[in-house]
Amino acid sequence: NAGVTQTPKFQVLKTGQSMTLQCAQDMNHNSMYWYRQDPGMGLRLIYYSASEGTTDKGEVPNGYNVSRLNKREFSLRLESAAPSQTSVYFCASSSGTSGNTIYFGEGSWLTVV
């Protein structure tokens, strides 16, 4: 059971380049999320998708776009990378029902130089 799978694991980008982080879950979950983790800042929500066909901004959406491709897949795109976007990115999913929790992928380490 793979759970939440995200790619790539590591990426180095030059300022201004674009890239897409891919995420897929095999738990038939309705809700999916993208978080970034920075030292001393905890996990901050970038975008989320409560259900297939919907996406909403989280706490720190600027500089990012997302696509909920289908129920399984939720991608995060950086259109013009900036050094401030150097971070560890986590995709996560949840069934969305009462009492259910959130499951995380292994993370994607992104460095923008």
Add this chain to the structure above:
Amino acid sequence: QQQVKQSPQSLIVQKGGISIINCAYENTAFDYFPWYQQFPGKGPALLIAIRPDVSEKKEGRFTISFNKSAKQFSLHIMDSQPGDSATYFCAARMQNTGNQFYFGTGTSLTVIP
């Protein structure tokens, strides 16, 4: 604005001691409070969770204490072991706004032998 405030930022405990991590929130719309454990290079993983209609939940050496009137909850790790050394995040879920999860800033726990 940090929706969930967590303290301390770091904690050092002797093996066999009790580790205590505290969290506080303001929004009464939160309906579910999980704790996550994260090892270096890995994604956060669910440790234990509680609903606000329960004052305490225990699973093995891990206990959540919940004070609804004070809007505070804490994680107690009894008989702390070196293998418990990790970063711990408290979180709160708001189901009525798209099942969003808000995280504390994390506590780095070190258990020394």
